[in-house]
Amino acid sequence: MSEVICTACDLLAGRRSVPGGLVWRGGGLALHALDGPCPIPGWLVLTAERHCRALHDLDAEATAQLGPIAQRVAVAQRTVLGAEHVYAFAIGDVLHHFHLHLVPRYAATPQRLRGRGAFDATPADARPAAELAAAARLVAEALPSRD
């Protein structure tokens, strides 16, 4: 019998890493940079701390936290990183553990990487890990501190 692999659970447990690590945790959610090559600095992901399939399976604590913290992250992506706009995507076709992508769009973001085009980036589009980590930390510093 094979063990079910969940990369989100592995990340939350410290068995995987992303640039900057888990930059914020609270209310049953964790905030971190995208896991994998990332074309956009400040592309952040809010992931449920408890394994759950999707939005319909989110527990009450994380449900209550999701809207307020997603809004704070988006505000910080605009004010701290200078994003013009922030996209929010919860697709869940590949990773079956609830996560919300919060993807900044900057004035310089190429047309092909705007909107859901961000998911079609090539490896050549990937930004350096240090840049991704710095952007994640800057956003986290603008959020309310939690235990």
Ligand SMILES: [Zn+2]
């Ligand atoms: Zn999981």
